[in-house]
Amino acid sequence: MKKKAVISLRKVWKIYKMGSATVNALRGVTLDVWQGEFVAIIGPSGSGKSTLMNLVGALDKPSRGHIFLDGKDISLMEESDLAQIRGQKIGFIFQQFNLLPALSATGNVGLPMIFQGIPEAKRVERATELLNSVNLGERLNHKPNELSGGQQQRVAIARALANEPEMLLADEPTGNLDSKTGGEIMSMLEDLHTKKGRTIVLVTHDIHLVKHAERVIYLKDGQIEKVVKNHKRGHKHA
Amino acid sequence: MIRDYVLLSLSSLRSRRMRSWLTMIGIVIGMSAVVSLISLGQGMQDSINDQFQRLGTNRLIIAPGGEFLGPGTADIVAPIMDDSDVDVIRNVKGITQVQGALSKTLKVEFKDEIQFDSIFAFETDSDAVDFVESVGLFDIAEGRELKSGDKYKAVLGYNVANEAFDDPIEVGRKILLDDIEFEVVGVQKLIGTGIHDGVIRIPQDTLRELTDEPRKLSMIFALTQPDLNPVNVKAIVERELRKHRDVKEGEEDFNVQTAEQTIGQLNTVLLAVQVVLVGIAAISLLVGGIGVMNTMYTSVLERTKEIGIMKSIGARNSHVLTLFLLESGMLGLVGGLMGLGLGLGVAKLGEYLAIGLGASFFRMHISTLLIVGTLMFSFVLGMFSGAFPARQAARLPPVEALRSIK
Ligand SMILES: Nc1ncnc2c1ncn2[C@@H]1O[C@H](COP(=O)(O)OP(=O)(O)OP(=O)(O)O)[C@@H](O)[C@H]1O
Numbered sequence: 185m186k187k188k189a190v191i192s193l194r195k196v197w198k199i200y201k202m203g204s205a206t207v208n209a210l211r212g213v214t215l216d217v218w219q220g221e222f223v224a225i226i227g228p229s230g231s232g233k234s235t236l237m238n239l240v241g242a243l244d245k246p247s248r249g250h251i252f253l254d255g256k257d258i259s260l261m262e263e264s265d266l267a268q269i270r271g272q273k274i275g276f277i278f279q280q281f282n283l284l285p286a287l288s289a290t291g292n293v294g295l296p297m298i299f300q301g302i303p304e305a306k307r308v309e310r311a312t313e314l315l316n317s318v319n320l321g322e323r324l325n326h327k328p329n330e331l332s333g334g335q336q337q338r339v340a341i342a343r344a345l346a347n348e349p350e351m352l353l354a355d356e357p358t359g360n361l362d363s364k365t366g367g368e369i370m371s372m373l374e375d376l377h378t379k380k381g382r383t384i385v386l387v388t389h390d391i392h393l394v395k396h397a398e399r400v401i402y403l404k405d406g407q408i409e410k411v412v413k414n415h416k417r418g419h420k421h422a
Numbered sequence: 423m424i425r426d427y428v429l430l431s432l433s434s435l436r437s438r439r440m441r442s443w444l445t446m447i448g449i450v451i452g453m454s455a456v457v458s459l460i461s462l463g464q465g466m467q468d469s470i471n472d473q474f475q476r477l478g479t480n481r482l483i484i485a486p487g488g489e490f491l492g493p494g495t496a497d498i499v500a501p502i503m504d505d506s507d508v509d510v511i512r513n514v515k516g517i518t519q520v521q522g523a524l525s526k527t528l529k530v531e532f533k534d535e536i537q538f539d540s541i542f543a544f545e546t547d548s549d550a551v552d553f554v555e556s557v558g559l560f561d562i563a564e565g566r567e568l569k570s571g572d573k574y575k576a577v578l579g580y581n582v583a584n585e586a587f588d589d590p591i592e593v594g595r596k597i598l599l600d601d602i603e604f605e606v607v608g609v610q611k612l613i614g615t616g617i618h619d620g621v622i623r624i625p626q627d628t629l630r631e632l633t634d635e636p637r638k639l640s641m642i643f644a645l646t647q648p649d650l651n652p653v654n655v656k657a658i659v660e661r662e663l664r665k666h667r668d669v670k671e672g673e674e675d676f677n678v679q680t681a682e683q684t685i686g687q688l689n690t691v692l693l694a695v696q697v698v699l700v701g702i703a704a705i706s707l708l709v710g711g712i713g714v715m716n717t718m719y720t721s722v723l724e725r726t727k728e729i730g731i732m733k734s735i736g737a738r739n740s741h742v743l744t745l746f747l748l749e750s751g752m753l754g755l756v757g758g759l760m761g762l763g764l765g766l767g768v769a770k771l772g773e774y775l776a777i778g779l780g781a782s783f784f785r786m787h788i789s790t791l792l793i794v795g796t797l798m799f800s801f802v803l804g805m806f807s808g809a810f811p812a813r814q815a816a817r818l819p820p821v822e823a824l825r826s827i828k
């Protein structure tokens with residue numbers, strides 16, 4: 185089976201200018217994320233992981249180089265096209281959960297569908313289904329401040345899946361959770377990969393979490409230091 | 423789809439309930455002031471038009487000098503009309519009736535209390551009495567109308583009898599006009615205009631004698647034949663009066679007005695007053711709008727992170743713009759709705775108080791246009807005030823918005 189790239193980065197630079205100083209957050213990163221794979225990006229703080237993640241997630245454009253999504257160069261796209269891409273193809277899971285405080289669990293999961301113009305009945309049905317799948321069937325009408333951290337992150341996972349994205353991007357998803365709850369979230373992501381075949385990009389600085397991934401990309405000072413295939417995991421998957 | 427955005431905006435407003443209410447107060451106050459002023463003004467205009475409608479439009483009012491504003495004000499200009507003008511007008515074809523009226527301000531005394539009031543005097547022959555009765559502004563509530571043969575008799579306006587003096591003046595009591603004793607034979611109904619309720623009427627001959635002006639008149643009322651256009655009759659009257667008084671066209675020292683002109687003038691004055699008052703009230707709306715703007719700016723700052731989140735899950739700039747515009751529009755709309763209720767309440771209260779004070783023409787008027795207009799205007803005002811903050815929110819770059827702590 186020929187591998188299909190969900191997203192391809194070619195010699196991507198991200199340069200932040202702060203007054204006279206410039207920060208090269210990414211320095212010529214070339215990377216493909218293949219459909220159905222679980223890839224982890226690991227590196228020390230400040231190595232450019234989040235910057236990379238934002239580019240992969242079409243939240244930002246590169247300073248130099250090209251990023252191709254479905255063969256189209258996103259650096260040439262308008263913000264509204266990028267928003268459309270994020271809404272349809274990418275599901276974000278953040279360290280701080282990032283739920284909207286005014287909305288219930290169902291409301292939060294339904295929100296990405298509102299932006300895609302999906303009618304309410306269908307939204308509620310799908311949101312309920314997704315929340316059930318992350319074991320939150322009993323918490324549908326709870327607001328974020330009425331949920332534990334682990335529960336909030338599960339709502340966020342359900343939200344990320346709302347529009348059947350091509351890839352899930354998780355930036356330190358367990359960073360704000362204790363190790364037990366974090367473990368639950370990780371196995372949930374792993375299940376999404378192994379059982380549902382979802383493409384997952386995980387960003388972390390925790391070496392223990394990368395055991396879940398098939399491929400680990402080591403980032404240092406804005407460059408890819410090495411790529412390690414996790415044969416054990418890869419074998420299991422194959 | 424817009425329904426979803428409306429519900430989202432509402433949930434966001436609800437989550438900041440206290441601030442939303444406080445923001446709306448500005449709109450509520452401004453809107454209620456505007457609504458009450460407009461509804462009272464419209465009502466007043468309606469009742470004036472009404473009154474004139476009842477009187478009929480076949481009336482001419484001829485006054486010396488400047489423009490006629492109402493009975494009693496002719497004193498201001500030197501009265502330079504007399505019985506000869508009445509004769510001229512009477513001979514104009516198309517005129518069915520002519521009545522001259524004399525008006526003067528005299529010293530009025532009752533139980534040692536002294537005031538100065540305007541005295542209005544028609545003739546007292548049966549034609550004149552019919553005419554006075556037909557006007558409808560001098561209807562008798564108690565006692566009787568003046569009649570021929572009366573000399574030192576007076577009819578009092580409602581306020582003169584009931585309000586002006588410490589004690590009410592009843593029919594049969596005596597008052598002094600320029601130190602001469604008059605018997606009160608009648609008291610007029612409450613009309614609702616200060617001029618008619620504050621008048622004292624005595625026979626014309628008596629007033630002429632008192633003031634030693636045997637022929638002078640303050641103004642002349644004429645009725646035109648109902649099947650003729652009063653404007654045409656007016657032109658003839660003007661021509662004849664010019665001839666009689668020997669003045670050129672454009673240099674008249676008199677003024678002929680049809681009822682329609684008078685009502686038009688009153689309406690113009692009323693409109694001007696209304697425009698000024700509503701204009702002043704509109705300033706508070708401006709302040710209310712600035713309040714909305716301020717709240718929305720604060721909201722954008724506070725919710726930068728939320729905006730980032732929405733963008734990360736697929737919200738386009740236009741979606742964010744819509745959300746924020748709807749939110750500010752809704753602040754305006756709900757404020758306008760409450761302002762409408764409050765304004766109509768205030769107008770009702772104003773009407774009630776005014777009627778209590780004798781101004782029966784003070785009626786509020788509620789039109790659909792006013793209601794729909796108020797709501798639309800307040801929604802648009804809210805949106806307009808929120809436009810800049812909303813644009814700022816929509817344009818936030820997603821990454822930076824997400825990095826914001828709030
Ligand atoms: N908006 C910005 N403006 C200026 N510099 C930035 C900006 N965003 C990131 N940087 C810089 O780019 C570099 C990479 O930042 P990034 O957030 O990608 O690191 P990271 O690997 O995610 O670190 P952490 O593990 O602490 O989250 C850092 O040196 C950071 O200071």
Ligand SMILES: [Mg+2]
Nearest residue numbers: 233234235355
């Ligand atoms: Mg980071």
